[in-house]
Amino acid sequence: MFDNLSEKLDKALHVLKGHGQITEINVAETLKEVRRALLDADVNFKIAKDFTNSVKEKALGQNVLTTLQPGQLMVKLVKDELTELMGGDAEGINLSGNPSVILMSGLQGSGKTTFSGKLANYLKNKKTKKPLLVACDVYRPAAIDQLHVVGEQIGVEVYSDRDNNDPVAIAKAGIQHARANGHNVVIVDTAGRLAVDEEMMAEISDIHKAVTPEETLFVVDAMTGQDAVNTAKAFNDRLDFDGVILTKLDGDTRGGAAISIKSVVNKPIKFIGTGEKMDAIDVFYPSRMADRILGMGDVVSxxxxxxxxxxxxxxxxxxxxxxxxxxxxxxxxxxxxxxxxxxxxxxxxxxxxxxxxxxxxxxxxxxxxxxxxxxxxxxxxxxxxxxxxxxxxxxxxxxxxxxxxxxxxxxxxxxxxxxxxxxxxxxxxxxxxxxxxxxxxxxxx
Structure with missing residues (x-):
């Protein structure tokens, strides 16, 4: 995960980690390498530039050059700034409804259906939650079958209506089914769509209005980097979602999406997918991710x-x-x-x-x-x-x-x-x- 970025940041900060002389010049040179590492990780240029400028200001403001361990303090400043850039504190999901409705949105191939299952499994393991999966992808061949297979795998019921081609009606009927059968969480899996597809975007807006979800989550493939960020912005402008799900993070060696997305759309990353198994789901902790990016591990997780x-x-x-x-x-x-x-x-x-x-x-x-x-x-x-x-x-x-x-x-x-x-x-x-x-x-x- 983020191997390329971690390696380049480690090289950039290597000089300052030692006990050699630290000067304003080599701090500036180091931060130039940090910015280059971020750009190579597919982070937006403005975000990378603002990031390094902010670190430099804080470094000079705290008199890093005159401290006993300037290298360690510099690494801490980079870590704190990375944490802030990725959202600061972890944010959970709102499950205040009865039932709580979670609407999944995103592009085709982003991993929505699989992640819907992972999220259902995650909530089911919280003991107090009884989730229901609702199949509202009426366009993709075998999408309903896929969700049923996922549901059977994790022991979660799936509501579907193969004779109905109206996803709005299916979503509403699914919520009624949940109320009648004691489900306190409903996860609505929708069809993948492009932000430029006006008809499909209008459809998900209609689903959103009909079910008034406590959480609308945007699922995006982390490996698409800056494209993921741009897509998230386009969807957010139309849907005003509550949070981001980054899938396939285990295969992402760059990290551009994780680092940039919060800054661009001003919505938190709530969960990450870290593998193919149904339990490969983690709450996104910006501080822990910053530690991992900088090679400090994540012992707490x-x-x-x-x-x-x-x-x-x-x-x-x-x-x-x-x-x-x-x-x-x-x-x-x-x-x-x-x-x-x-x-x-x-x-x-x-x-x-x-x-x-x-x-x-x-x-x-x-x-x-x-x-x-x-x-x-x-x-x-x-x-x-x-x-x-x-x-x-x-x-x-x-x-x-x-x-x-x-x-x-x-x-x-x-x-x-x-x-x-x-x-x-x-x-x-x-x-x-x-x-x-x-x-x-x-x-x-």
């Missing part, structure tokens, strides 16, 4: 994802097993499954400070655990629960059954033993303190 998969009862059982030296490969496999639920490995690694830069040329496959799982699945129940019984002949059989080598089986055993020792050590006070610290970080913003 990483902890939040871990806590979403945290099962207290399972954790207590695991703690007892570790204390009694009964931690086995079935438990190890369970831990792997929890990590996989947290998202793509590359995205998770990008949240660890410094890891993104260190692994920028490394292709981290989402199937990174595949061979480990194959080795464990090739063990007998007894071998999984008592790894110490794995002798040479058993290892050979496991390697053959999993399509790996004895060397790989030995490597897994070594890693498993190291992990077991580390987990045993964390049963003490230092482990509890670490968990308390991580829990406390969840409340930070």
């Amino acid at each position: 990483l902890v939040e994802r871990a806590q979403e998969q945290y099962d207290e009862e399972e954790a207590r059982k695991l703690q007892k097993k570790i204390a009694k030296n009964q931690f086995g490969f079935d438990d190890f496999l369970s831990q792997i499954q929890q990590i996989k639920k947290m998202g793509s490995m590359k995205d998770l690694m990008g949240m660890i400070p410094g890891a993104g830069k260190a692994l920028k040329d490394v292709d981290i496959d989402d199937d990174a655990f595949k061979h480990i799982e194959a080795i464990i699945h090739s063990m007998t129940p007894g071998e999984r629960s008592t790894p110490s019984m794995l002798n040479a002949s058993r290892k050979k059989r496991i390697a053959k059954g999993s399509g790996t080598s004895v060397q790989e089986v030995n490597q897994l055993l070594k890693q498993f033993n190291q992990m077991s020792k580390m987990m045993k050590m964390m049963q003490g006070g230092s482990g509890r303190k670490m968990m308390q610290m991580m829990s406390g970080m969840k409340g930070m913003r």
Whole structure:
């Protein structure tokens, strides 16, 4: 995510990060490189120029040149300015209605239908929400079928009417259906349209008037860069939407849309799509995104994802097993499954400070655990629960059954033993303190 921009900003700020002499001249030169990096990221020229001018004014105003650590203060100023440019504080969605209506809009191919499903899944997991998806795309072949498939995948009901070609009537009927069946959130998936298509823009305006949504969201493909920003402006001029959804952010190496869109349309980015899976959705936190762009990671989001998969009862059982030296490969496999639920490995690694830069040329496959799982699945129940019984002949059989080598089986055993020792050590006070610290970080913003 934003790999190219991160690398160029890191190079631009490298001189100032050191302890060399900081002068007004090299501050100006650095900010010139920062502006160039933003332009390469497809950020609008005026926005990039205003950004660097603002950073320069604040830097000179705070006497950066005379501070003990001028480089660090300069990085902080760039980070704060990036945060402000992307919206400052995170903004949630308005769910005050009964039912709350969310209208999805955007171009064809922007990922509206898929994201409608992701948003429904996200709200459903909040426990108090029972969403309904309403299929109002009557133009695209198989659009209704696609939404039904998505709904079935996440366990959310989909309302559709294949005999009706009026999206306004379908949307209104969908809301009535929601009221009658106890749904407290309605997500209306509409057809993709161009801002220059007068007839289609009039249609979505009619849907908007008919359903009076609490939230109108504009879905845009982040990878289209400045085009995404221009399209958002055209739609906002007609629809006056409440917020932006950036999809396919995991494939965006530049970042122009995320950085520019708030400044151009004056509407917040509310959610981002970070992958193809139905749980690949995140609330957009400008401060956290600025940290990631500058290579500082995003530990808070990483902890939040871990806590979403945290099962207290399972954790207590695991703690007892570790204390009694009964931690086995079935438990190890369970831990792997929890990590996989947290998202793509590359995205998770990008949240660890410094890891993104260190692994920028490394292709981290989402199937990174595949061979480990194959080795464990090739063990007998007894071998999984008592790894110490794995002798040479058993290892050979496991390697053959999993399509790996004895060397790989030995490597897994070594890693498993190291992990077991580390987990045993964390049963003490230092482990509890670490968990308390991580829990406390969840409340930070």
